[in-house]
Amino acid sequence: MRILQEQIRKKLKEKNAVLLAHYYQRPEIQEIADLVGDSLELARKASQATQEVIVFAGVHFMAETSKILNPNKKVLIPDLDAGCSLADSCPMDEFLKFKNLYPEHLIVSYINSSAEIKALSDYICTSANAVNVIKSIPENRQIIFLPDKNLGNYLIRETGRNMLLWEGACSVHETFSIEKLMQLVQHYPNAKILAHPECKRELLLLADFVGSTSGMLKWIQQDDHHTFLIGTEAGILHQMQLKVPQKTLIPIPAHEDNSCACSECAYMKVNTLSKLLICLETESPEIVLDPELSAKALIPIQRMLSIY
Numbered sequence: 452m453r454i455l456q457e458q459i460r461k462k463l464k465e466k467n468a469v470l471l472a473h474y475y476q477r478p479e480i481q482e483i484a485d486l487v488g489d490s491l492e493l494a495r496k497a498s499q500a501t502q503e504v505i506v507f508a509g510v511h512f513m514a515e516t517s518k519i520l521n522p523n524k525k526v527l528i529p530d531l532d533a534g535c536s537l538a539d540s541c542p543m544d545e546f547l548k549f550k551n552l553y554p555e556h557l558i559v560s561y562i563n564s565s566a567e568i569k570a571l572s573d574y575i576c577t578s579a580n581a582v583n584v585i586k587s588i589p590e591n592r593q594i595i596f597l598p599d600k601n602l603g604n605y606l607i608r609e610t611g612r613n614m615l616l617w618e619g620a621c622s623v624h625e626t627f628s629i630e631k632l633m634q635l636v637q638h639y640p641n642a643k644i645l646a647h648p649e650c651k652r653e654l655l656l657l658a659d660f661v662g663s664t665s666g667m668l669k670w671i672q673q674d675d676h677h678t679f680l681i682g683t684e685a686g687i688l689h690q691m692q693l694k695v696p697q698k699t700l701i702p703i704p705a706h707e708d709n710s711c712a713c714s715e716c717a718y719m720k721v722n723t724l725s726k727l728l729i730c731l732e733t734e735s736p737e738i739v740l741d742p743e744l745s746a747k748a749l750i751p752i753q754r755m756l757s758i759y
């Protein structure tokens with residue numbers, strides 16, 4: 452593993468490339484990344500990248516957002532199969548039919564969506580800034596929020612705005628088991644519960660903290676409890692444990708119907724060190740976007756970045 456890591460770092464230098472990795476990536480990838488972050492932090496970093504190549508260890512919509520933000524760079528992703536069940540839950544043709552029913556509504560899209568959906572949106576948001584983005588929209592404007600109904604319902608509760616929601620969801624965050632969580636709570640009665648807003652309402656109502664991956668990381672460092680039950684993809688535990696090595700962090704398990712009954716995102720985990728090295732050597736797969744589509748999708752992303 453160490454040899455592969457060294458080869459990748461060497462190639463990154465040779466190719467004048469920056470390696471960006473999401474918190475859900477395998478620990479061995481996080482260890483050698485130039486930046487590990489949430490989708491907002493990574494989007495910002497990609498927009499400012501001065502290197503010729505951006506290698507994105509994350510899922511497709513994240514790499515695509517990097518290309519939109521910095522179109523003159525070559526953007527690579529180790530495996531094109533790194534999709535996202537949430538982004539896939541909003542196909543373009545169905546969304547267009549829905550959108551046409553409400554021509555006066557503003558469209559706020561979660562960053563977990565395709566470039567085509569972004570291009571039709573008025574605002575983009577991430578879990579870190581969604582509340583602020585919604586609050587920035589004048590009260591007299593009606594809003595359609597997509598694709599995540601769980602995040603959407605959370606935003607309705609937090610902002611009091613009555614939004615129309617798309618019925619999408621993330622296959623990882625929807626499947627945490629409340630029953631198994633309750634067993635953990637019995638075992639660790641002093642533990643604090645953290646949940647990502649993509650989780651279902653039942654879990655969010657039980658949580659002591661609801662927020663993005665970066666928000667959770669900050670929270671466990673500031674809170675003086677010892678044990679935390681983590682309601683998001685388990686890859687985040689790597690950075691968490693580095694920040695608070697003395698604390699106990701337990702991922703909330705998924706219910707049995709979930710294919711692995713674990714809290715891992717199969718899409719995030721398709722990226723491996725070997726694929727990363729091949730991707731750098733061959734400079735593929737590359738994210739290629741129609742420039743016109745890319746320019747349209749950039750407008751709502753820039754609007755988001757100017758708000759938060």
Ligand code: 13P
Nearest residue numbers: 489490491577578663664
């Ligand atoms: P964050 O923006 O909080 O990192 O979340 C991204 C994501 O895909 C959550 O499932």
Ligand code: SF4
Nearest residue numbers: 535536537621623716
């Ligand atoms: Fe998409 Fe869910 Fe994986 Fe995040 S955890 S990338 S929302 S499938």
